[in-house]
Amino acid sequence: MPFVSSETRFPALNSSWYGRARDLVDDLVRKSPSRFALLVFTSLVLLFTLLFSLPIASANGAITPLHDALFTAVSVICVTGLSTVDMATHWSPFGNILVVVGVNIGGIGVLTLASIMGMVISRRLGLRAKLMAASDTNPSRIHAGPINESQAVRLGEVGSLLATVAISTLVIEAVVTAILFPRMLLDGVPLGEAAWHSIYYSAMAFTNTGFSPNVGGLDQFANDYWFLGGLMLGVFLGSLGFPVIYAFANGWLSPRRWSLHVKLTLVTTFALMFAGMLIYILLEFDNPKTFGSLNAGDTIFQSLFMSVMTRSGGFATITVSDLHGSSLLVSDMLMFIGGGSASTAGGIKVTTLAILFLAAFAEARGRAQMEAFGRRIPADILRLAVSVVLWGATTVAVSSILILQISKQPFDLVLFDVISAFATCGLSTGLTQDLPPAGVYVLAATMFMGRVGTVTLAAALAASHSRQLFRRPEERPIVG
Template sequence: MTTCQRSQVNRGVPVHSTITPGRFGRRSTTWYGRIRDAVDHLVRSSPSRFAILVFTALILVFTVLFSLPIASADRTITPLHDALFTAVSVICVTGLATVDMATHWSGFGNILVFVGVNIGGIGVLTLASLMGLVISRRLGLRAKLMAASDSNPSRIHAGPVNEGQAVRLGEVGSLLVTVAISAFVIEVVVAALLFPRMLIDGVAVGEALWHSFYYSAMAFTNTGFSPNVQGLDQFANDYWFLSALMLGVFLGSLGFPVIYAFARAFRGPRRWSLHVKLTLVTTVALLLLGTLFYILLEFDNPKTFGSLNAGDTIFQSLFMSMMTRSGGFSTIVVSDLNGSSLLLSGMLMFIGGGSASTAGGIKVTTLAILFLAAFAEARGKQEMEAFGRRIPSDMLRLAVSVVLWGATTVAVSTILILHISKAPLDMVLFDVISAFATCGLSTGLTADLPPEGVYVLAATMFMGRVGTVTLAAALAASQSRQLFKRPEERPIVG
């Protein structure tokens, strides 16, 4: 017996046993093991590509399901472009539709919508990590990295992240529990607020229960689908109902890191991270500014707020300001807004909500960093500062990349839709921004698009939900480290 064999016997390993190659540097011999190794390699090498593949796979699965006769109310096969667009809109929690969501889908189809928006709203990677946590009762390092990437997109890039993260790796397990609990609790609370109002309005008990949870899910995930044929017309003057919707949209648009911070230190704002403070301040500021501008621009419009008194005008303006942040609900016909209000709405939709939230857009922290950089430049400072903290320059580069890629996506999609539909620019631009920002408000253009326009808008929704920076990082084959510096020269800017 050789020395190696004796050592194996001493360790309790049979001499003639064969150790199955596994994930520890060796290739598996089984087909499922090879698939597992391939997935592990993809997750390690490019989490962003893995995220895109997961989103794509889910969209394809839901496209097939929406195409089935059982998913439609009349038991017919839904056309491919409509099924695909609905799947993208559901998984990307957008809220745009090419079919009447209240009448086209059967009970099975509505359940698909309900489940899909919750999957897309929580985040595919976060949901996958949650399932792993439930099954194994613990998270591995790769699962923690995936969940942390979902809560902070900065982690998808190679190299260190200089700023203290909103969610640290050691806190990911607690974050995932918070995600699951907060999503469930918020949707239940909002549904509990909506249910009695529906009963008061004469809705049957069973229908009221289903619709209350449906509206609650659409509010928290910032989707905006309505199970009613007339949309929110029945509740347009029910301020309790509308306030409950706004509560769900607001909480969903803050982001799970902010909700996690509230859960840990609700009464200790000094312990909140810079990300939490920037998100709250920017969100509230945009909400109030949007309300003010809607009042000024629409108070004399007879088609919208012109016939309302001062109190109703303020409330409806607040509701509109909240919904353009990615909520997607509307008590008015969007196409009736003045051109100035359509442009304002497009700006608010493009900004969107908080990072790692159910909202879309470029995110409020991106806007905050751009303004902080402008203020620092105006004061002659080389570094950005906020709330007694220094923000590294690489965050500015990331913010500029997000805005640039977002604007490019909107511009290209707008040109294509203009060419396809021949519709007015303001209508096309509004719906394209709504698709990119996964907002869901529409001037009515989306429902009238031909199939080729539907595919373009579906791609725009996908780009907006997956994230332009994530998509750009996934398309990059590799990141090389440059070991030299070229001579410096400053071009003229401005």
């Protein structure tokens, strides 16, 4: 008996609005995964803007102004942590639930979320959907050329990756909650408040968002190293990226089997973490407003906490504007780099930085190829890394110029908050809350481009690669 498709047997079903919508999604996913990712994230931002605008979302029952609702929605979905309102007092219980749900949705990744949405709507995970999901771990998956299957995640493992995203989010946030909850009880926090706040803080830590439900932020826990250590654990695991977590889940005792991506991420992450700690110790040990009054042990811990949080965590035990100008500049650099690819952290990503340094070392040694851990890295990955950095630098430069013109504030403060927005870090010098509506919209666009732009740009560039059947004459311009 010849095979008859469901569309042939049930034409009415296929012509229904659901069938047409499903076909439209399939077509969009097939033609442009990056555009579908943009559509999903934009839709989420608009939905949460509407929800945050509702009277039920605010503590006083009033309608939240559009610019504040939009900024909060972008900050939540892009897991940034910047705010134009007091997050501890402005939102009602319903609004706070929206915050926790929103950061978990936004934290799983742009293309990963888009692939899940496409799978839910189309009821299947085809090759293109797998390419889109895997491209969140490595945009080169959409590359027209051959892809080595030892990269971050194999196409056949995409379903397992999506399961790992969901399971790891739940497990890690549960572990961090279990660490924070008893400590809050010991600090005298009421049972119900301790339960809710521990869940809230764990979500903010793992998603690298940095919102605090307490008035005054972390002032209450500034010297509680158990509590701060729990936050650092959540931020660190969230910033590694789901491909690294997936590699750990499938063989953390076999580092020789780890992919090059996992090794580069771990080495660069630890190098930046401890380098940042040492620099903060050297620059802030004599600053009476930050670490100057602390003993050696406290200075080391607080410097490590600051180094971890500037990589995208967003929590702070000090007033950021009290840092020396040199420390603010170091923080700018750390925020701009951010965390691991396909993580809840932002920035240009640590592997992008690693690729640039590997290229510089190869050039200094006169080698034509980049190599690391016994593997050769193709030149197109370097072009991808350069494109991501240029996108980030251009976004930061344009946004800084606009915010400077709008706010008339000092350049170092403006640059810090703009990079924090682009890198979805969430630390602020206090500038963000004082911005007029025009500046709020500019900073919201910066957050959106920082979270969505770098990933979709990388995927779009990789997908647009085409084979050229001829070569033009070579000529070398002067560089440097």
